Amino acid sequence: MSPNAPFEPLRCAVVGLGSIGRDHAAILDALPETELVVGCDLDPTRRAVLPAEVPFVTEADAVLDRDDVDAVWVCTPQHLHRDLTVAALERGLHVFSEKPIAHSLADADAMIRAAERCSEAVLVVGHTLRFHPDFVVAMEAVAAGQVGVPIQLSARWNTGDHEGTVISGRTTVPLEMAIHDVDILRQIAGEVRSVFAVASTISPCGPGPDAVAGTLEFESGAVASLDHSWIMPSTTGMFSDHRLAVFGDRGTVYVETRPTPAQIFGPDGPAFPNTAYRQANPLIPGGALATADRHFVRTVKHGAPWPLTLADARAALAIALAMDRSIVERRPVEMREIEGER
Ligand SMILES: NC(=O)c1ccc[n+]([C@@H]2O[C@H](COP(=O)([O-])OP(=O)(O)OC[C@H]3O[C@@H](n4cnc5c(N)ncnc54)[C@H](O)[C@@H]3O)[C@@H](O)[C@H]2O)c1
Known part of the structure; x- marks a missing residue:
């Protein structure tokens, strides 16, 4: 059409x-x-x-x-x-x-x-981060050569126990949270060769684990650190702390979603409307989730390319599964092990 x-x-x-x-x-x-x-x-x-x-x-x-x-x-x-x-x-x-x-x-x-x-x-x-303007800008900057060759990357996303208390035990931190960043890191630095991850044994939100630290080794020789949890007490008013950094031989790109340009501390608690893709007011469609939904309509009706392929989504899943395997077996996991055991 x-x-x-x-x-x-x-x-x-x-x-x-x-x-x-x-x-x-x-x-x-x-x-x-x-x-x-x-x-x-x-x-x-x-x-x-x-x-x-x-x-x-x-x-x-x-x-x-x-x-x-x-x-x-x-x-x-x-x-x-x-x-x-x-x-x-x-x-x-x-x-x-x-x-x-x-x-x-x-x-x-x-x-x-x-x-x-x-x-x-x-x-x-x-994968909502593909539509998050801060992460899109970071990916575009790397693709435009601003960073040169990506050498060291890091992603950190800590969210509140409002999420952890519901999700813990039902899914895993790698499959639920880290997979968002894993997809972005893979888009920036290419295929992952091996994964090592450990999980905290302190699980305030449920059966856990609720906090995971991981490393990725890329085929290119680059390395990444991952830092993900859903443990921050909701009483702190902190909704989400999400950061990305890419260091290369020519430059550095940072994404820092907190603090945000707009912060509102009202009778209903703190709100960060410019970064929260769950909109403060769902009647006003905006944020990365709404951008994704609108883009899907353009993909269906006009063939607009979706920013990640099904192979990308599958690759992110494989890396998150390798993190889970590494946590359980307490050893680095080669990606080819995961591919070999479907
Ligand atoms: N893009 C993002 O940022 C983001 C954020 C949160 C969750 N997710 C993903 O969204 C998916 C759902 O997560 P959630 O947190 O909304 O889970 P949830 O448990 O809050 O919601 C799932 C809903 O599905 C319903 N359900 C279960 N089986 C059903 C069935 N057979 N038919 C109809 N309804 C059924 C449940 O009753 C429940 O209301 C997961 O894949 C999760 O990883 C994505």
Whole structure:
């Protein structure tokens, strides 16, 4: 379809209306280029996160069987991404899958094969940092030669226990958090050769581990350090502390998402509207999550390239799985070990 074709909103469904599905639903309901036609969650109480006029169902099949859906946002837990994505693609529906693409390489490969088979439908993986303006600027600066050859990289993302207390034990810090930065680091420095990671044995949020330190060794010879946790007490008012640094033979790029240009300390607590991709006011679509949703509409309707390929999403998953393996086995893990054992 040409960019000048008559305007027809992309008719969207969101399956999984938990923390991220709720945000997508609010964005898709508000954007002019999308129409939220149905929301779905196993848990009937999640109906409350949808606008009253949007239909709600508890079975994903009831979404797939509708004839007024163009695209499905898969916002269920990671181990459920595969079945829903494959079923939607086989019905010709476009799919925006939340990251990680899946929880295993076997599931990721099944999804990639389904996308190849059902080539009239688009499958993308929503790695949100690819749409975060600070990280986009950093990647563009490195690509433009500002840093020269990347030699040492570091990524640090500590978020609050509001997240950790819910997630700990259900997924892992590498699969849930580090994978965002792993994808960016791999985009900047290339393929990863080996991974070593350790986890703190102090787990305030649940079964844990809640805090992980890791290193990546790249094929290029560059190295990266990773520092991720979801432990900061929410009583501190700190939502997220996220940093990236790339040191090369010609220069350095830093991303520092805190402090932000706008900080508001009001009766409802602190708000950082310029950096939080979960918008303070979900009725005003903005931030990296909304940018990703809008870009998906352009990808579906006009073929705009998605900034990461399915192979990129799979590679980030493999690195995060290697971190988990390294934590358990307390040794460096070669990437070829992970690839050899699907
Ligand atoms: N892009 C980001 O920044 C970001 C942030 C948070 C989470 N995520 C990703 O989003 C996905 C969901 O995470 P979350 O934190 O929103 O989880 P969540 O537990 O808050 O929400 C998942 C929802 O899916 C529902 N669900 C489970 N099985 C279902 C099924 N078969 N059919 C319909 N609904 C079902 C659950 O009831 C729940 O409401 C994960 O892959 C996670 O990694 C991405």
